[in-house]
Amino acid sequence: MGVEREKYFLSLCLAGVSFLTLREKNILLKKLDSAAALALLSIDDIAMLVGRTFRSAVWNGPSCVREAEKAEKIIKAFGIETILNGEAAYPALLSEAENAPFMLFCRGNASCLSGETVSVVGTRRMTREGKEAAFSFSRDAARNGVTVVSGLAYGIDASAHAGAVDACFDAMEAGTEKNCGKTAAILPCGADMIVPSSHKRLAEKIIKTGGVLVSEYLPGVPAEAWRFVHRNRIIAALSPATVVVESPPGSGALITAQYALDYNRDVMIHEAAFSVPAKAVSRQGRLELEKKIERGEAAKGKAERTAEKYVADGAPVIKDYADYRRCRSESPGARSGEPSLF
The missing domain is CATH 3.40.50.450 (Rossmann fold)
Incomplete structure (x- = not known):
């Protein structure tokens, strides 16, 4: 699996983690090199990497990867376009919002x-x-x-x-x-x-x-x-x-x-x-x-x-x-x- 492919799939995994903020997801995207590395982390590991304690978050690394794999199949089947926050295609006005989505999934134009x-x-x-x-x-x-x-x-x-x-x-x-x-x-x-x-x-x-x-x-x-x-x-x-x-x-x-x-x-x-x-x-x-x-x-x-x-x-x-x-x-x-x- 190429580096770009690894990063893309890692992004999909992070997009599915609801308890992380945009900033925290970007931190993990920069610090990790693959979804496999993410799956090995414990909730305490994640807390240490992003600098925040999670009191009630539920985390299962392997399950996160499986959900991303399912999503990727649907993305291909429906021809869904993915746009990562920070990419040129990401809507400029939306990117100004502090709590903007980490990734957008788009059907159509x-x-x-x-x-x-x-x-x-x-x-x-x-x-x-x-x-x-x-x-x-x-x-x-x-x-x-x-x-x-x-x-x-x-x-x-x-x-x-x-x-x-x-x-x-x-x-x-x-x-x-x-x-x-x-x-x-x-x-x-x-x-x-x-x-x-x-x-x-x-x-x-x-x-x-x-x-x-x-x-x-x-x-x-x-x-x-x-x-x-x-x-x-x-x-x-x-x-x-x-x-x-x-x-x-x-x-x-x-x-x-x-x-x-x-x-x-x-x-x-x-x-x-x-x-x-x-x-x-x-x-x-x-x-x-x-x-x-x-x-x-x-x-x-x-x-x-x-x-x-x-x-x-x-x-x-x-x-x-x-x-x-x-x-x-x-x-x-x-x-x-x-x-x-x-």
Whole structure:
């Protein structure tokens, strides 16, 4: 096995170790020369090499190598592209995040993430107004050459992807697809899987129109609740701005918005979030959330995370994609707090 091949396989092994940070994985990648060397290490050996004690981490070196071997077979079968943090193909904006993924696994055209991007997120419980807003915003963004980033979830995510795909198909018919933006779906599982499974056709369209499915997890890794939240940081980090279309209190979309702020990126709220139907969904969502808090099933802080609070704290409200472009060119704070919407 050649040196490059050894390093590549070692990288695959490290990508599957969930208790290590990006910095720690890079340390091991530099200090070790093969996956076999990694497999021989004890958890104490790893702690000594990276300079951190692991109190509850579970480590089995041989098992780690076996999982990487399985993943490699899937990578070959699905034609998945792997991009290591630090390589030229790794998205520049994503690399700026302190907790960026060690490796990306991509199905489709990963180069679409090297151009201009915008992240579009929102609730699974969308209204008709929210669906139309996400679709039209993303369609217009793609028509303008911008790649739309979202999470392939039910609701707003799917509508955002669909809008961009629609623009791409129109461009393909017109022979102008090179000038059209694409769409990227960030997955909470391995890149060989589609979650939810009912969005397989949409995923196929994303790839067919030059977009990409992206994961930080080894192929074969299933979706779990914590991975949905964890992948939200990638959605936020891939773009200079995140647009929240609709988001009841405690919505995962607002977690993405907070990640964006943490990365010093812009957060904008679409006016669809304050439509009469959206407010009704938000009221119902708040009642359900309050009951969960009473039962100890949710943290009290979740109820405080609302679209209204983000706007009160300075997030601008936009009407559509054209307004988004105008807002991006305005001075900071020009649209701070719009109480008439509440």
